[in-house]
Amino acid sequence: MPELPEVEVCRLGIAPELEGERILGVTIRAPKLRHEIPPALGELLPGCLIVAVRRRGKYLLIDCRRDGVEGTLIVHLGMSGKLRFAPLDLAPARHDHFDLRLARQILRFTDPRRFGVILWQAGPPVAAEQHPLLAVQGIEPLSDAFTVDWLHAAFSRRNAPVKPVLMDSHLVVGIGNIYASESLFRAGISPLRAASRISRLRCAVLVDAVRETLSAAIAAGGSSIRDYVQSDGSSGWFQIQAGVYDRAGQPCVRCGDVVRQIRQAGRSTYYCPSCQR
Template sequence: MPELPEVEVCRLGIAPELMGQQIRGVVIRAPKLRHEIPPGLRDWLPGYLIVDVRRRGKYLLIDCRREGLSGTLIIHLGMSGNLRFVPPDLPPEKHDHFDLMLPTQILRFADPRRFGVILWQPGPPAAAAAHPLIAVLGLEPLADDFTADWLHAALSRRNAPVKPVLMDGHLVVGIGNIYASESLFRAGISPLRSASRISRLRCGVLVDAVRATLSAAIAAGGSSIRDYVHSDGGAGCFQIQAGVYDRAGQPCLRCGGVVRQIRQAGRSTYYCPGCQH
């Protein structure tokens, strides 16, 4: 947490404010999060123009360019991070670790658990794909090549239960715990079913369910389960409309059966045994 929908909501929130802005300075208050923040950012980034804000999996990619040079600021929100715009004179709070100083405001990164990432990849935007943290990422579930044929071929090699497989970021990115449970509920597929035992036809249903679930989550502003908030301080509300997530012991909204909660790969899984097979 945050997962793909929350990061995409963040991207949509900050991109209009960042595009075309020139970086005036950088403030680093915590030299190390999950990885060390390159101290050279203080010298490298001033003068760069922000030309694009992209997302790859759960990473934000801020593409910058200046005088024949280019590079990408790579940001991961970790488990508790958030980005917000603040006035230039607003004093930092305890967990405000990084400021990207712009002409009229600051993009401030806060992360109470310090598990986020702020790194720099020199070179054109395509070079970011080769960064070790990005190169290992799986397919984007909202991309055109996430198809029934692709998913069926990928799952046919996995004998583990389908829900943990869907959450494997080396296979497909951004389908976190809540979205895996909800996608399988939409598709009517049990999270206990072996991935290799899901037919090509049902993979098509699952692809549509994943896309619908993630799209609905983005439209709802993501899910605020713990301390996730938007760049404007607001909260996501997808969790309120969830079909099975966090509804253990309650009636299934589709068949009236009882929603169950089990543990899979150390995470809580919610499903309806009555209509998920």
């Protein structure tokens, strides 16, 4: 599933082509993905100016406005969703479920597994943050609010192993399986350690590690997992830079010990038992 870096890369790819453009038409080919696509979008969106393209966690927020209409198109890529630009005359393929027609091209949403989300929140941009899917989202790890004091206080109330806690989107958004493993490796913290047993000093190291890991992934274009590609169709390369993820049985890039793989909360965890304590 695309995580924060992949969604941010998507936003960076589509925002310059969308912001300031006017929506000329909407095509809905699948009435329901994870949730029903609001049929009213076919009437609401044509004529709207795209004011901004934002991200909240793993959701893309496309702010739209015209006389009598103001709201935000909420998009989640799900497990296999993609947003790509297509020529106006390109016929849709089997899994192309939604189009925004612009003056020179189409923004097309493709989702073979149909686990994505396309919804509408009426009102000014701030109203989108109160949508039920977004109101439960945790803190943004690349925001100024993600501080050492905040993380240490949040961890002090959690006795579970730190990796599943770090992946809890109600606490911190967008740190998926790859990025949690890599952040803990950079910070030298064992994924088995209870979150409540991590000192403030080590939380400071982890805050920096999370920021560095996510920023590096964004700079690299995300990670190419399963169906993920960027909006121009190219792949992300962060996985090639991974220190521990998907490297079970291989030597640690730091100390040469063997990288281990375990299961935590139904997900694979990779770590170095020597470097991470």
